[in-house]
Amino acid sequence: xxxxxxxxxxxxxxxxxxxxxxxxxxxxxxxxxxxxxxxxxxxxxxxxxxxxxxxxxxxxxxxxxxxxxxxxxxxxxxxxxxxxxxxxxxxxxxxxxxxxxxxxxxxxxxxxxxxxxxxxxxxxxxxxxxxxxxxxxxxxxxxxxxxxxxxxxxxxxxxxxxxxxxxxxxxxxxxxxxxxxxxxxxxxxxxxxxxxxxxxxxxxxxxxxxxxxxxxxxxxxxxxxxxxxxxxxxxxxx
Numbered sequence: 001x002x003x004x005x006x007x008x009x010x011x012x013x014x015x016x017x018x019x020x021x022x023x024x025x026x027x028x029x030x031x032x033x034x035x036x037x038x039x040x041x042x043x044x045x046x047x048x049x050x051x052x053x054x055x056x057x058x059x060x061x062x063x064x065x066x067x068x069x070x071x072x073x074x075x076x077x078x079x080x081x082x083x084x085x086x087x088x089x090x091x092x093x094x095x096x097x098x099x100x101x102x103x104x105x106x107x108x109x110x111x112x113x114x115x116x117x118x119x120x121x122x123x124x125x126x127x128x129x130x131x132x133x134x135x136x137x138x139x140x141x142x143x144x145x146x147x148x149x150x151x152x153x154x155x156x157x158x159x160x161x162x163x164x165x166x167x168x169x170x171x172x173x174x175x176x177x178x179x180x181x182x183x184x185x186x187x188x189x190x191x192x193x194x195x196x197x198x199x200x201x202x203x204x205x206x207x208x209x210x211x212x213x214x215x216x217x218x219x220x221x222x223x224x225x226x227x228x229x230x231x232x233x234x235x236x237x238x
Contacts, residue, residue, distance in 0.1 A: 001069045002145050002174065009062070010044050013053055021051055069145065070174040076129055076139045088127035088170055089115050096226045099123070113163045118226060121233045124164035128154035128207075129172045146173040150209075157196050157204040161188055166229050169218075171207065179225060180218040183232045 001009075014022055025047050032040055045062075048054045054062075078087060093099045093116060102110045102117040110117075115125040130152040131142035144152050156169050167187055169180040187193060187203075192211060196202040207215060220228045 001066050002148070003141070003143070006041070006062075006066055010041070010048075013048050014044070016053060017048075017051060070143075072172055072177060073140065073143055073174045075172050076143045076174070083129070084127050088125050091127075091170065092116060092123075092125050092168060092225070095222050098226050113160065115164075118229060121229055122163065122165045123168060123229065124160070124166075125168045125170065126156040126159065127170040127172065128156050130154050133208075143174045146176040146178070153206060153208045155204055155206050157202070159187060159193075159196075159203040159205065160201065161203060162201075165233050168225065168229075169205075169207075177222075179220050179222055180215055181220045181225065181228050181232060182218050186218070 014025060017025065025044070028047075029040055029043070032043060034040055034043075045054070045059055049056065049059060075083060075087065089101075093101065099116045099118050100106060102114060102122075104110055106117045107122075114122045116123045129139060130144045130146070131139060131154070132144050133151045133153045135142045144150055154171055156167075159167070161184060165184055167182045167184070169182065171178040171180065182190070187205070190205055192205050192207075193203050194205075196204045
């Protein structure tokens with residue numbers, strides 16, 4: 001259940017209210033001020049509960065359905081740097097303790113140019129959130145579930161091709177996280193690679209509803225990330 005379906009469900013429940021009560025709720029919603037964690041959705045549900053349009057058991061079921069379908073929605077609320085540099089790197093290190101935070105002890109030449117080190121392999125991590133391209137507003141309001149028929153876009157940017165041996169792309173939807181692993185050469189030769197800035201040294205790859213199936217061959221299960229990286233790094237050296 002995404003936000004649109006939740007809105008449709010609440011609208012259906014509101015339509016079952018007596019005309020006078022429905023008018024009262026609509027009027028109150030128009031002048032409603034919201035401050036986290038109190039929102040218009042919480043207000044509507046409390047009103048419907050008070051008017052016995054729904055039971056508490058039905059509320060719990062609705063809440064459970066929405067939460068289970070949007071397990072990663074909170075990631076859309078993170079600031080770009082926190083999401084990409086802090087959450088993304090920590091997330092990969094949490095998946096497999098062999099991924100280490102690089103430093104001079106592991107790599108005497110290290111100068112902050114890549115994200116994680118795993119047994120001599122330099123790995124760059126890029127994370128992006130799938131957003132509805134036809135919606136304006138905050139990232140949360142643009143958030144999409146994996147499998148949605150709506151157009152989406154995610155951009156893996158600031159790719160430095162002269163540094164990393166392997167890249168991990170983390171694609172986040174509200175209900176699923178996908179991991180793509182590409183070698184440096186696979187990134188260099190990818191048809192969707194482009195300069196991020198004219199004349200700059202940083203590149204980007206955009207994954208959309210139009211080209212996502214072309215990346216299926218790079219999808220890796222989280223438990224297999226390290227093994228695939230070792231395999232790809234060895235082939236790259238050969």
